[in-house]
Amino acid sequence: MSYRKHNFSAGPCTLPLETLEEAQQEFVDYHGAGMSLIEMSHRGKHFDDVASEAMALSMEVFEVPDDFSVLFLQGGAILQFSMIPMNLLNPGSKAAYVNSGTWAKGAITDAKEYGEVYTAWDGESCGYTRMPSSSELAMQENTRYLHITTNETIGGIRFSEWPEVDVPLVGDMSSEYMARPLPWEKFDLVYGGAQKNLGPAGMAVVFVRKSILEGCNKNMGRYLRYDIHESKGSMFNTPPVFPIYMFGKVLRWMKKEGGLPAMESRAAEKAGLLYDAIDNSNSYYNCPVDTASRSHMNVVFRLPSEELEQKFLTEAANADLMNLKGHRSVGGCRASIYNALPKESVIALTSFMATFQSRN
Amino acid sequence: MSYRKHNFSAGPCTLPLETLEEAQQEFVDYHGAGMSLIEMSHRGKHFDDVASEAMALSMEVFEVPDDFSVLFLQGGAILQFSMIPMNLLNPGSKAAYVNSGTWAKGAITDAKEYGEVYTAWDGESCGYTRMPSSSELAMQENTRYLHITTNETIGGIRFSEWPEVDVPLVGDMSSEYMARPLPWEKFDLVYGGAQKNLGPAGMAVVFVRKSILEGCNKNMGRYLRYDIHESKGSMFNTPPVFPIYMFGKVLRWMKKEGGLPAMESRAAEKAGLLYDAIDNSNSYYNCPVDTASRSHMNVVFRLPSEELEQKFLTEAANADLMNLKGHRSVGGCRASIYNALPKESVIALTSFMATFQSRN
Numbered sequence: 001m002s003y004r005k006h007n008f009s010a011g012p013c014t015l016p017l018e019t020l021e022e023a024q025q026e027f028v029d030y031h032g033a034g035m036s037l038i039e040m041s042h043r044g045k046h047f048d049d050v051a052s053e054a055m056a057l058s059m060e061v062f063e064v065p066d067d068f069s070v071l072f073l074q075g076g077a078i079l080q081f082s083m084i085p086m087n088l089l090n091p092g093s094k095a096a097y098v099n100s101g102t103w104a105k106g107a108i109t110d111a112k113e114y115g116e117v118y119t120a121w122d123g124e125s126c127g128y129t130r131m132p133s134s135s136e137l138a139m140q141e142n143t144r145y146l147h148i149t150t151n152e153t154i155g156g157i158r159f160s161e162w163p164e165v166d167v168p169l170v171g172d173m174s175s176e177y178m179a180r181p182l183p184w185e186k187f188d189l190v191y192g193g194a195q196k197n198l199g200p201a202g203m204a205v206v207f208v209r210k211s212i213l214e215g216c217n218k219n220m221g222r223y224l225r226y227d228i229h230e231s232k233g234s235m236f237n238t239p240p241v242f243p244i245y246m247f248g249k250v251l252r253w254m255k256k257e258g259g260l261p262a263m264e265s266r267a268a269e270k271a272g273l274l275y276d277a278i279d280n281s282n283s284y285y286n287c288p289v290d291t292a293s294r295s296h297m298n299v300v301f302r303l304p305s306e307e308l309e310q311k312f313l314t315e316a317a318n319a320d321l322m323n324l325k326g327h328r329s330v331g332g333c334r335a336s337i338y339n340a341l342p343k344e345s346v347i348a349l350t351s352f353m354a355t356f357q358s359r360n
Numbered sequence: 361m362s363y364r365k366h367n368f369s370a371g372p373c374t375l376p377l378e379t380l381e382e383a384q385q386e387f388v389d390y391h392g393a394g395m396s397l398i399e400m401s402h403r404g405k406h407f408d409d410v411a412s413e414a415m416a417l418s419m420e421v422f423e424v425p426d427d428f429s430v431l432f433l434q435g436g437a438i439l440q441f442s443m444i445p446m447n448l449l450n451p452g453s454k455a456a457y458v459n460s461g462t463w464a465k466g467a468i469t470d471a472k473e474y475g476e477v478y479t480a481w482d483g484e485s486c487g488y489t490r491m492p493s494s495s496e497l498a499m500q501e502n503t504r505y506l507h508i509t510t511n512e513t514i515g516g517i518r519f520s521e522w523p524e525v526d527v528p529l530v531g532d533m534s535s536e537y538m539a540r541p542l543p544w545e546k547f548d549l550v551y552g553g554a555q556k557n558l559g560p561a562g563m564a565v566v567f568v569r570k571s572i573l574e575g576c577n578k579n580m581g582r583y584l585r586y587d588i589h590e591s592k593g594s595m596f597n598t599p600p601v602f603p604i605y606m607f608g609k610v611l612r613w614m615k616k617e618g619g620l621p622a623m624e625s626r627a628a629e630k631a632g633l634l635y636d637a638i639d640n641s642n643s644y645y646n647c648p649v650d651t652a653s654r655s656h657m658n659v660v661f662r663l664p665s666e667e668l669e670q671k672f673l674t675e676a677a678n679a680d681l682m683n684l685k686g687h688r689s690v691g692g693c694r695a696s697i698y699n700a701l702p703k704e705s706v707i708a709l710t711s712f713m714a715t716f717q718s719r720n
Binding site for chain 1: 367370371372377381384387389395404474579582598600602606682
């Protein structure tokens with residue numbers, strides 16, 4: 001058993017230990033091939049098996065209907081901020097965005113370079129502490145899609161109810177990918193960076209509705225076109241071999257552990273333990289987020305003072321509770337409790353929180 | 361010592377064995393941190409050390425002058441086919457391209473989406489068997505840059521002499537990256553995919569002249585802007601952690617082995633062994649490439665018939681000489697002999713070639 005700290009990093013982050021140990025074991029000589037998987041042609045049988053399994057399992061584990069295709073792209077969620085409007089936003093149509101925090105703002109900034117974009121709801125006035133209800137969304141005519149960030153990694157909020165609108169949704173799920181089921185009929189496209197729930201950094205996973213591809217814009221470089229990646233089975237160019245390989249292992253682990261229902265209920269349980277610890281602390285710990293919008297992946301909390309927060313982070317690290325510092329833009333503390341973080345790590349944290357409070 | 365086959369793959373391809381063994385050893389618990397490097401925040405100390413060393417060593421080993429910055433991007437060389445004209449090609453200026461084969465054609469196709477592009481020399485009529493001399497380049501007024509593919513992976517040709525033109529060069533070096541010195545004063549930008557000489561797939565390495573960044577176009581999504589990546593030290597978004605980590609190890613290996621001069625002379629020696637074997641075979645083996653343009657990285661050759669080629673490939677694989685099949689677009693055989701391929705592998709191949717010829 002390897003030495004493991006409790007890793008609450010917001011991403012890249014904890015991966016299932018067994019996937020790391022398997023990868024280590026087969027790293028230099030892959031299945032007796034006399035070379036590493038990362039030294040092999042991406043068109044050869046070994047990697048073809050790896051990529052095909054990852055594609056099939058991603059559809060199966062995430063319960064994706066057949067009219068979607070999965071794409072393994074590069075450039076992170078941030079390149080998708082550009083590719084989405086480039087591909088989907090034809091002249092004469094507009095795109096609606098929910099401004100729910102740091103990541104949504106990034107998506108809006110990039111989309112504005114490629115067409116007419118408006119903010120259907122703006123969380124700035126409430127300090128990005130909640131998601132909107134459907135009735136608050138100010139939708140306009142000729143809207144091609146409504147973009148939502150289903151979970152804001154930095155603010156620690158998520159859509160607990162999906163928006164009810166007359167246009168397709170496009171969802172950035174980076175920080176809660178494969179942690180909850182989706183109403184696929186509402187979506188045209190779902191995307192996110194791999195480096196939270198799916199595997200190592202260096203890949204964006206995109207699920208796109210096949211029937212929209214024909215209507216996508218074509219006047220752009222080939223790497224930027226969804227239809228080209230889709231028609232080549234995500235092998236238009238050399239793919240990110242190692243992230244795909246690790247993603248396949250994570251998917252196998254998810255399936256073995258009970259798939260999406262298990263991921264969802266574990267997330268609820270782990271988040272529940274942590275929010276209970278906060279709520280039952282007599283306001284020593286405080287979560288600034290509206291209760292209904294609380295993320296099941298990124299739990300943000302404050303202590304009575306910044307001095308105590310600093311002390312808390314230092315002593316937590318000494319107790320092997322790592323990466324609990326909030327994002328530099330908001331401060332405070334944040335525990336990211338992604339799919340692969342064991343429940344034991346959350347229990348270790350809540351226990352430390354109680355002890356710290358009693359001593360300070 | 362791990363079991364190793366001779367791996368002539370065109371990319372992804374052979375990496376130095378010691379880099380693989382080191383990575384394996386530290387894969388699950390990185391330097392006693394209680395987690396894998398791929399589970400760590402990319403803003404933390406461990407990865408910051410890794411990335412900083414890779415950036416510094418890439419400038420040192422490749423002998424890059426200070427007025428260039430190195431960027432670790434995603435999307436492969438193919439996304440660069442779009443980003444280069446997007447960033448560099450202002451209205452009113454044109455871009456010149458040398459059409460030297462498959463990869464140059466791809467670069468031209470994508471560039472045409474972003475501005476006025478012309479072919480300064482076209483190798484189609486000669487079957488892409490040579491590179492042009494400077495006097496053959498038909499340059500036009502108002503040309504912003506001349507794009508060259510310094511080495512064509514599929515055709516097996518390279519520029520043995522650098523073009524003498526009045527405009528800056530932009531070079532796709534994917535398949536001979538860090539295998540020869542560059543006249544940096546001629547270049548504004550040099551780029552390539554990592555998955556040949558630099559490390560695993562999933563990263564493009566770009567060297568860009570700093571003084572051109574201010575004049576680059578800004579009206580595009582942030583991931584697509586060189587100036588943004590440069591101003592953030594290539595950490596604008598979550599970078600491709602694992603490829604950067606392995607690239608760092610490969611750079612250390614290159615430095616230890618004698619740096620760029622050693623890489624260049626070894627490449628010449630290995631290529632020489634192989635071309636000699638071909639040239640001294642009484643035309644049993646034939647290299648279709650013009651002698652002056654012969655690549656030192658990708659050695660293409662034919663046998664007297666396609667049947668013999670098939671037999672050659674099968675028997676070579678049985679002798680642990682792997683991935684010698686030519687690209688599906690041109691057929692025949694191709695031995696890719698990148699930096700990390702040991703000279704012993706080339707000797708094993710030439711010895712097999714002699715034996716095969718004597719028996720067939």
